[in-house]
Amino acid sequence: MIYKLLPSTEWDAARERGRFTGSAVDREDGYLHFSAADQVVETARRHFGGATGLTLLTVDPARLGAALRWEASRGGALFPHLYGDLPVDAVVAAEDLPVDRPAADAVAALLP
Structure with missing residues (x-):
């Protein structure tokens, strides 16, 4: 995912x-x-620290086809990038993050 x-x-x-x-x-x-x-906890920490009203989407990459590419980004790590719109039927879960916790902590608690 x-x-x-x-x-x-x-x-x-x-x-x-x-x-x-x-x-x-x-x-x-x-x-x-x-x-x-x-990667997602660090993404939350770097880009969403202090933000509220967030949702974490879990997406099945198999439903995205060739528009999904893994490309070098932060620190040379490969990140998934989608060159096109995300169809909602590719989303297998959507969780609202609690507003009383930092985004990174809330995301970490939701991961399997």
């Missing part, structure tokens, strides 16, 4: 449309940013 952190309001809008077209940083970079299980 791969993971996506995003504002809950963006996930709500994506469910209505049937697809997620990306947050501002995704659109700026030209692809949707995802993390592997061993």
Whole structure:
């Protein structure tokens, strides 16, 4: 599985449309940013520290096809990038993060 952190309001809008077209940083970079299980806590710490109203998506990469690419990013590690919209039917779980915990701690508690 791969993971996506995003504002809950963006996930709500994506469910209505049937697809997620990306947050501002995704659109700026030209692809949707995802993390592997061993990367998502650090992603939460670096990019979502202090943020509230977040949702963690668990996505089945097998449902994304050739638009999903693993590319070097932070520290040379390979990260999953999706060159296209995320169909909501590729999301196997969506968990709202509690607002009373740092995002990284909340994400760590949700991982298998």
